[in-house]
Amino acid sequence: MYWAALAPDEVITITVVLLVIIAVLLFGFIIFIHEFGHFITAKLSKIRVNEFAIGMGPTLLKFQKGETEYALRLFPIGGFCAMEGEDQESNDKSAFGNKPVWKRILVVVMGAVMNIVLGIVLMMILWGQQEHFASTTIAGFAKDAPSQSTGLQVGDKITSVNGYAIWCDQDLSFALATDEDFKVDMEVIRQGQPMTLSDVTFASSQTEDGANILKLDFWVEPIPKSFGTLITHSFNQTVSMVRMVWSSLVGLITGRYGFNDLAGPVGAASAIGEVASQGLQKNFLEAVNNIIRMMALITVNLGIVNLLPLPALDGGRLVFLVLEGIRRKPVPAKYEGWIHAAGFVLLILLMVAVTFNDIVRLVTGNGMGA
Secondary structure (H helix, E strand, O other): OOHHHHOOOHHHHHHHHHHHHHHHHHHHHHHHHHHHHHHHHHHHHHOOOOEEEEEEEEEEEEHHHEEEEEEEEEEEEEEEEEEEEOOOOOOOOOHHHHHHHHHHHHHHHHHHHHHHHHHHHHHHHHHOOOEEEEEEEEEEEOOOOOHHHHOOOOOEEEEEEEEEEOOOOOHHHHHHHHOOOOEEEEEEEOOOOEEEEEEEEEEEEEEEOOOOOEEEEEEEEEEEEOOOHHHHHHHHHHHHHHHHHHHHHHHHHOOOOOOHHHHOHHHHHHHHHHHHHHHHOHHHHHHHHHHHHHHHHHHHHHHHOOOOOOOOOOHHHHHOOOOOOOOOOOHHHHHHHHHHHHHHHHHHHHHHHHHHHHHHHHOOOOOOOO
């Protein structure tokens, strides 16, 4: 009765809030999956885990089971799996530092591996709802399509755009979306033979915010759905996301993208709310699917970023383990601990800056870097 008495705008607002709450819970699940990867691998390697926590900051709930304390903390922005002898020397035979290097490497990388696996599962949930999947083979063109008059033909299987390898339709969408002059060099397979096409031209269209984007003027052949093609397509889509993340990171390093293009938890929540609202314009299932799509991107992001060779991240620890494997002796734990501590402080400062920028962008419509 109360729901029926609400105005349509109020119903939409409440629904979006509920969807964002669902998204926050899913984000917590993504963190749980990452830390569980470390946790279960440590347990299987007989490494003592002192605390397994979801969230950061003050403890809300905790309980002890065996040697491990399990905790839920206030801020849903991370988590950790605290292992004995991880940041300091320990005489405990079950300490992290006293296990073979290969076991420690497995413990470190399994967090990211679990994130990628979750990405594949989420992709399977999304694509399992479809009757067929998109290929990268051209099936037809729009009327007076510029790309057709500048080289593309029906039956062409696109394998590269501006040097970016195309393995699935998402690769194709990403490569075309990031083009800036609407002229691309392509490699295709035509009648079984590889061909190079230069300056394939596309028209452009303008978005609501005034930006010019490439306008796609062809459609592709469908791939029939089966259990095998579902697994293959979901795997390819996840790999495509991994490549997109790496490409974006390279763009940050080279200056193609700026500080304002980064987003933290606040920016992610805002984006989730936006895609949920867009999905609700169709139906509730579309809103949920949009959130799942965002969660897939976030979990892949989390996995890849954690493997960057930076102090305090899994990739930083991996660098020290690889050095230990090469040198046949570890870097003293106290020195490694100092480096990771300094990296952690810098990471927190970056998160604070990104979060503040997210808030400024929400309030003003432009971030600090705009």
